[in-house]
Amino acid sequence: MTEVDSVPVIAASSWWRRLCTRPRVIAALLAGLTCAWLVVGHRSVGYARDEGIYFEASRHYAAWLVDGLSEPSRWTSSKRRDRAFRINREHPALLKLAGGISARLLAQPPTAAAVDDDDPESSSRGGWWPVLPEGSAMRLPASMLAGLGTALLFLAGTARAGVLGGLVAAGCFITLPRVWFHAGLHCFDVPVAVMILALVLVYRRSLVDPTAAKWLGPVAGVALATKHNALFAVALCVAHYYLALAWTHWRQGQRAHAKQLVSLPIVSLVVVGPLVAFALWPWLWSAPVERVGEYLAFHREHAYYNIAYLGQNHNRPPLPVSYPFVMTWATVPTAVLLLAAAGLFVGLVDDWRSGSIARVPSPSDPAPRWSSPLPSQPLSGTLVLLFAMFPLCVIAWPTVPIFGGTKHFLTAYPFFALAALTAWQRAWRLVPSSRRRFAAPLLVLVLVPSTWATVHGHPHNLSQYAPLIGGARGAADAGHCRGFWGTAALPLLDEIHSTRGRPDAMYLHDLHALAAKQYRREGRWPPQLDPSSLGRADAALLFIEDHMLRDELEIWQQLGTRRPSHMVCLDDVPLSLRYDR
Amino acid sequence: MRSPRLATWFLLALAGMAIVETVAAGVVYRSRIDADDWHAIEAALDDETPVFVDPPWLEPVARHYLAAARTDVSVGAPDLHGQRRLALLTPADHARASHHMQADLDERGPATTSERQTFGGLALTTLAFDDALVELDALRLRDDLELTAVTSTRRETCRRRGSSWTCGSKDRELVTATRRPLEIDFRARHCLAIDFHRAATLSVHVPDMQLGERLRGHVGVADFNARLRSDAPVALRVEIDETLTLQRTFADDEGWAAFEIETTPSRADVTVHLTRPDVAAWQRGRMTSSDRAQVCVELRSLGAAR
Numbered sequence: 001m002t003e004v005d006s007v008p009v010i011a012a013s014s015w016w017r018r019l020c021t022r023p024r025v026i027a028a029l030l031a032g033l034t035c036a037w038l039v040v041g042h043r044s045v046g047y048a049r050d051e052g053i054y055f056e057a058s059r060h061y062a063a064w065l066v067d068g069l070s071e072p073s074r075w076t077s078s079k080r081r082d083r084a085f086r087i088n089r090e091h092p093a094l095l096k097l098a099g100g101i102s103a104r105l106l107a108q109p110p111t112a113a114a115v116d117d118d119d120p121e122s123s124s125r126g127g128w129w130p131v132l133p134e135g136s137a138m139r140l141p142a143s144m145l146a147g148l149g150t151a152l153l154f155l156a157g158t159a160r161a162g163v164l165g166g167l168v169a170a171g172c173f174i175t176l177p178r179v180w181f182h183a184g185l186h187c188f189d190v191p192v193a194v195m196i197l198a199l200v201l202v203y204r205r206s207l208v209d210p211t212a213a214k215w216l217g218p219v220a221g222v223a224l225a226t227k228h229n230a231l232f233a234v235a236l237c238v239a240h241y242y243l244a245l246a247w248t249h250w251r252q253g254q255r256a257h258a259k260q261l262v263s264l265p266i267v268s269l270v271v272v273g274p275l276v277a278f279a280l281w282p283w284l285w286s287a288p289v290e291r292v293g294e295y296l297a298f299h300r301e302h303a304y305y306n307i308a309y310l311g312q313n314h315n316r317p318p319l320p321v322s323y324p325f326v327m328t329w330a331t332v333p334t335a336v337l338l339l340a341a342a343g344l345f346v347g348l349v350d351d352w353r354s355g356s357i358a359r360v361p362s363p364s365d366p367a368p369r370w371s372s373p374l375p376s377q378p379l380s381g382t383l384v385l386l387f388a389m390f391p392l393c394v395i396a397w398p399t400v401p402i403f404g405g406t407k408h409f410l411t412a413y414p415f416f417a418l419a420a421l422t423a424w425q426r427a428w429r430l431v432p433s434s435r436r437r438f439a440a441p442l443l444v445l446v447l448v449p450s451t452w453a454t455v456h457g458h459p460h461n462l463s464q465y466a467p468l469i470g471g472a473r474g475a476a477d478a479g480h481c482r483g484f485w486g487t488a489a490l491p492l493l494d495e496i497h498s499t500r501g502r503p504d505a506m507y508l509h510d511l512h513a514l515a516a517k518q519y520r521r522e523g524r525w526p527p528q529l530d531p532s533s534l535g536r537a538d539a540a541l542l543f544i545e546d547h548m549l550r551d552e553l554e555i556w557q558q559l560g561t562r563r564p565s566h567m568v569c570l571d572d573v574p575l576s577l578r579y580d581r
Numbered sequence: 582m583r584s585p586r587l588a589t590w591f592l593l594a595l596a597g598m599a600i601v602e603t604v605a606a607g608v609v610y611r612s613r614i615d616a617d618d619w620h621a622i623e624a625a626l627d628d629e630t631p632v633f634v635d636p637p638w639l640e641p642v643a644r645h646y647l648a649a650a651r652t653d654v655s656v657g658a659p660d661l662h663g664q665r666r667l668a669l670l671t672p673a674d675h676a677r678a679s680h681h682m683q684a685d686l687d688e689r690g691p692a693t694t695s696e697r698q699t700f701g702g703l704a705l706t707t708l709a710f711d712d713a714l715v716e717l718d719a720l721r722l723r724d725d726l727e728l729t730a731v732t733s734t735r736r737e738t739c740r741r742r743g744s745s746w747t748c749g750s751k752d753r754e755l756v757t758a759t760r761r762p763l764e765i766d767f768r769a770r771h772c773l774a775i776d777f778h779r780a781a782t783l784s785v786h787v788p789d790m791q792l793g794e795r796l797r798g799h800v801g802v803a804d805f806n807a808r809l810r811s812d813a814p815v816a817l818r819v820e821i822d823e824t825l826t827l828q829r830t831f832a833d834d835e836g837w838a839a840f841e842i843e844t845t846p847s848r849a850d851v852t853v854h855l856t857r858p859d860v861a862a863w864q865r866g867r868m869t870s871s872d873r874a875q876v877c878v879e880l881r882s883l884g885a886a887r
Contacts (some may be wrong), residue, residue, distance in 0.1 A: 231616045311680060313767060335599040342591060423591075430588035442596055449602035456610040467605035473607060473672075477639040477679070544641070550764040550804050557761055564641050564653040572672070572702070579631045 017255075023158040023166060030154055031147035033172060034183075038143040039136055042184030045459040047135060048485040051186045052514030057088040058138050062100025063284075078286045085283035089291070090298045093281045094225040099138035099186050103127060107137040110521035132520045139186045146183035149194035150174045152201060153417050161425035168424045168446070172336050172417040175450040178406045179413055181461035189407040189527070192227035197414040199223045199230070200387055203237045204380065206265040207244070210371035217268035221276020228299050229411050231396070233270050236386050241266060244378045248304050250306060263373035305403035306547040311479025313546045318398035323391060326411050330469045330480060331406050331414070333449040336420060343419030345387060346426050347381020354378065381422070388415035405462065405481055460570045461486055471572040482544050484511040488568045488576040492541060493519065495566050495578075496526045503539035503580060505532035509551060510543040512565055534558045539565075542577045555579050582690070591771065597611070604791040612624050614672065618701035619646035621870075625705055626668065631655055634670045636679040637768075643670060648795065652722065657762035657771030659879045661689040663716030665886065668708040673699050681768065714883035718791040720773055720853075721760060721879065727786040728753040732779060754778045758785075765801035767786070768834035772877040774803070777857040785878075787851045793884015796842040802833040812874050813859035819880075820852045822873040846884055853880060 019026060047055070064084035068075035075081070085093055109126035127137065135324040150170045157169030173179060183190040197489060201221045220237075223230035241263075245256050278284055284291045306315045309323055329337065332420035368374065391409035394400060402408075428439055449467050457464030457472075465475040491512050496502050508516060509530050519525040534540060540555045542548065542564075556562045556579075562575035623646065626632060633653040634643040643650035647734060650656070650670070661667065669678070686692075692708035720726065728739035730748035737755050739748035749755035759777045762769040775783055800817055811831040819827040819842060827842050855876060861868050 185807070221814075333602050335595060338598055392854055410688055427588040427592050430583070430585045431592065432585060432589075435589070438592075443849050444593065445596060445599040445603065449599065449606050452603070452606045452610060456606075467602045467609055471609035473604075473638075477636055478677075479680075482638070523636075546767050548770065549767055553764055553769055562644055562656060563647050567642060567645060569612075569642070571610065572612050572642065573638050577641055 005404040016183055020163050023155060023163065025165065026158075026166070027154045030170060031144075031151040033147075034150045035140075035143045035147035038146060038180075038184035039132070039140060041458060042139060042143075042494060043136060044057035044490060045181070045184060047512075047515040047518050048185055048187065048487050048491040049510065049512040049515060050485065051135075051224065052516070052518055053088050055135065055138055055518050057096045058100035058103065060084045060087050060100075061093055061097045062104050065097065065101065066104060072234060078164060081282050082286055085281075085297045089283050090278070090295065091227065092225045093283060095186075095188050095191055095224065095227075097280075098141035102140045102411060103137040105129060105137070106132045106140065107134040108132065108522075111523045113527065114521040114523075115527075132352055134524060135186070135518050142186055142188075145191040146174065148185075149190070149197055149414060152194070152197055153414060155422045156201060156418060161421060161428070162442055164406040165421055165425055167340075168443060169417045169421040170452075171443070172339065172420045173448040174198050174455055175447055176332055176336070176413065177330050177409060177450065177457050177461040177464040180454045180458070181464075182407055182410060187407075188227040189410050192223065193368050193411040193414055194227045195219075195223035195226045196230060196233040196387065196411050199233055199237065200383065200415075203240075203265065203269070204377050204383060206268070206372075206554060207241075207374040207377050208372050210264065210369070213264040213268060213371050214280050216265055217272025218276050220269050220273025221280065223494075224273055224277035225280035228295070229391070229408075230246070232390065233387070233411070234273060234392060235418050237269055238266060240379065240383050240386060241269075243382070244374060245330060247375055248376075249424050257368050258404050260368050260373040261369040264371045265373065283537050286339070299474045302401050303434070304401045306478055306545065307403045307405075307484075308481045308546045309402070312549065315547070317557050319400070319402050321396045321398060323402050324395040324406075327406050327480075328392065328409070328412075329480075330465050330475060332416070333453070333466050334468055336450060337414070337444045337524050339420035339446065340388070340416035341419075342427075343422035343424075344385050347384050347419060348558070349381070350553045351379050351381040351549040384415050384418050384422070388412050388419055389399075403484070405484065408463055457570065459490075460568070460575060462487055463570050476573045482509075482573070483546060484543070486512060486515060486543050488543065489515075489541060489570050490524075492566055492578045493526065496529060496539075502528060503537075504528055505530050505537045505539070507534040507537040507540035507555070509541045510548070537581070539578060539580045542579065544574055544576065552577075584804075597654070612702075613674065614642075614702035616646070618703045618809065619643075621648075621700040622670065622703050622705060623647055627699065630666045630668045630707065631658070631664060632668045632670055633658070633661070633682070635682040636671070636675070637681065639670070639672065643862055653762070653771045655799075657769045659770060659837070659881070660797075661771070661790045662797055663881055663883050665705065665712065665713055665715050666709050668711065669708060671706065673702050673704040676703075697756050714794055715886045716785075717793045717882045717884045719879070719881040720785065720787065721771060723787055723790075725788060727788070728756075728758060729784045729786070731782045731784065737884035742754040748781075748783070749778070755781050756783050758783065762800070763875055764805040765803055768837065770799070770801060770837060770877055770879070772799070772879040775855060775876045775878065776873060777860050778873070779875065780858050780860060782854055784857040785853045785855075786855075787880075789848050790851045790882060792844040792847050792849055792851075792882045794844065795883045796821075796844050796851075797839065797840075797883055798878065799837050799839050800831045800855075801835070801837045801877045802831075803877055813861070814859060815876050816854075816856040816858070817878075819855075820854070822849045823852075829844075843884065851880070853878065 061084055104128045106129055107127040110132040134542055153169040154166035155521055157166035179190060199219050201218050202212050206216045220234055223233060245260055304315050306313055309320060391412040395402060395409050428436060453464055454461060463472055465471050469475055506529055513531060516525060516531055534554060535558060540559060542552050542555060559579050559581045561579055565580040566578040567574045569577045632649040634640045634650055648788060667691060693711040694709045697704055697706045722741050728746045730737045730739060737748040741745040744760040746758045755778055759774050761774050762771045763774045800815055803811055813829045817829050818825060827840060829840060831838050855878060860873050
């Protein structure tokens with residue numbers, strides 16, 4: 001066994017030893033593996049409500065882009081641009097545009113029956129290299145970002161604690177069932193978590209490195225163009241910067257230089273980042289002030305959707321403060337949380353201890369520069385703590401809507417992973433070297449519960465819960481949200497394909513019409529089946545949530561049966577039902 | 582963390598937690614009920630004993646396999662009163678009833694006997710209440726109900742069709758009533774579901790009702806929690822042989838609210854009057870009259886078994 005930075009690394013053979021000296025190769029392999037596994041594995045994950053809307057938006061956005069390639073004046077036509085980007089303007093365009101481009105490159109053509117001749121954006125053509133179903137092609141950019149997140153965490157971990165440290169950091173994020181589920185969707189929750197991770201890593205580096213400071217703006221812009229959570233991330237980075245500046249000068253007893261007060265990192269975050277985000281969102285170009293205002297207002301005044309939590313349905317303030325904390329414990333294995341909590345504590349103590357030693361400045365110290373304003377990267381533990389806890393604290397605010405399970409505070413989880421790395425590294429550094437041979441087995445042991453949960457729960461990880469709450473069953477007993485978004489539909493649709501005497505008209509309940517359209521485009525929708533109102537339906541889907549009970553009773557009334565003909569279950573807990581007349 | 586000993590203890594604790602979670606994963610991440618268990622339960626049930634499924638998440642699966650789990654009593658019982666015997670169907674590894682079921686059982690009072698049988702991943706607990714009052718008569722059992730709707734300017738005798746009544750002409754409907762389950766406070770309750778199209782009073786006349794020691798009923802406003810709104814209250818009056826015996830107002834946020842009247846065993850004409858003074862719904866920031874919430878009412882007479 002060799003040691004890197006006093007932390008054990010397994011070196012069982014020469015090829016492994018060589019690989020361990022090339023962390024970027026391992027990172028690339030992990031990224032590729034993550035992406036490929038998501039693309040293939042998520043074929044069995046149904047399309048979420050929001051995905052249906054994003055698929056439609058992606059087609060329109062890509063059509064605008066492609067049309068402009070043949071006639072660039074179309075890009076400058078505000079009428080054409082607004083018509084394309086009006087769809088789903090409450091979220092930035094970047095990921096949707098990427099999904100649309102991915103489909104234009106890689107998607108198989110839609111089935112003939114699904115092509116809408118009246119909708120030019122519907123596109124009857126396949127991609128340039130049609131190797132993926134359209135939905136998978138559109139999900140690909142998000143999967144690639146998930147791979148990037150895995151790689152970034154691995155590299156961050158390796159730099160501090162060798163290959164095992166890298167695997168700890170990456171594993172404590174990507175093996176989580178809810179993370180894995182969201183990572184493979186054409187949605188923004190894991191992408192923005194990864195972009196915020198990238199933003200923070202680049203920000204931290206930018207304090208001492210001018211090159212990183214120059215890249216900070218574009219990275220911030222891409223993060224802002226991914227989802228609105230990045231607005232908070234930029235603000236937190238700015239807050240941390242001034243805190244770090246004050247901290248540094250408290251230690252050195254000097255006042256801040258003018259070039260440190262508005263340094264390149266700050267300009268990158270506050271000026272360049274928003275400009276890049278603006279450039280990446282064509283909807284804003286026609287009326288920037290008004291449309292940014294609308295965007296912010298939409299999220300500030302977001303509706304309170306229903307969510308079940310501890311046996312109660314919540315749809316109005318005051319909302320339970322405990323929600324994000326309890327749901328994090330309920331969906332993330334406690335071993336990972338233990339590591340993360342220890343790491344957050346250790347990080348804070350390290351920050352405090354580094355500040356308690358007053359340092360007398362020396363004439364040989366480099367002068368602060370506008371492009372690298374600080375002599376070191378202070379308050380790193382505080383930085384991780386801020387980004388780990390802020391998302392949970394926002395959702396904990398009693399007037400902030402809670403819905404969507406854990407997706408709205410997933411941005412904290414990469415920082416839990418970094419904190420876990422801190423604890424891992426510190427513990428193994430202190431432990432006697434004779435015991436360091438247990439590091440690899442312990443790593444495996446720590447990651448087994450989350451990996452097991454994810455593998456077992458697939459493709460229904462939106463309904464999966466951690467072992468100590470009892471998995472899906474325990475969560476159902478506790479009265480937690482069973483699921484949402486209409487994803488647990490594929491087995492019910494597949495069954496219709498293969499059954500004689502199939503229904504012709506079906507009430508879709510929470511399966512969005514645009515998600516149904518996507519199934520149709522890919523030939524996964526039973527050809528004779530039409531979506532229908534409940535009054536005319538032969539069959540009905542039902543996605544189980546507390547506040548949907550009234551819909552189920554209406555189904556009983558209209559179809560004349562109380563017996564579900566088919567069920568999708570996870571560990572005996574029904575997630576979705578089909579009723580047949 | 583600076584102490585090697587502390588670091589070692591921390592890693593041991595981490596390993597211990599990971600082991601505990603791995604063992605827990607082995608226990609929880611699997612299906613524990615299979616089709617054979619359901620078939621065995623079905624064979625063990627008798628037609629006379631109503632089945633109640635607990636916890637609520639098990640109900641859809643029970644309804645898939647068991648006809649007994651699809652009856653009005655099983656899916657929408659107002660409470661557990663009036664049942665001399667009942668069968669509680671639960672997962673075999675559940676030691677305690679759910680919060681709702683426990684509340685219902687507590688309200689019912691202790692069982693005289695309790696017998697538990699296990700069928701693979703399922704358990705059937707038969708509870709007997711030997712000294713209990715039984716259900717003698719109920720709104721839901723009667724085919725001869727007479728419904729009348731009254732406003733300040735009109736009086737309409739309601740026409741029956743199947744399990745529904747319509748009061749008023751086609752383009753001037755006052756009230757419609759249907760025997761069906763409604764969602765009240767996130768639970769299905771089988772009741773007379775009343776849709777007030779306008780402010781009105783609906784009178785439900787039960788001729789020659791068999792009375793016992795108590796008349797027990799519930800009133801609820803459906804679908805309260807699905808929307809952010811406030812509805813008008815419901816006023817209830819109960820007359821026995823034209824004598825007013827109960828008068829009460831129910832707010833829309835009371836959930837499934839119970840009422841009781843002491844009676845003497847006899848036969849009598851019972852009339853339930855329900856008044857909705859307004860059918861508007863106050864949503865967040867606005868009033869709407871298009872989104873009406875239905876009123877759910879049930880009534881049973883309970884007495885000694887004869």
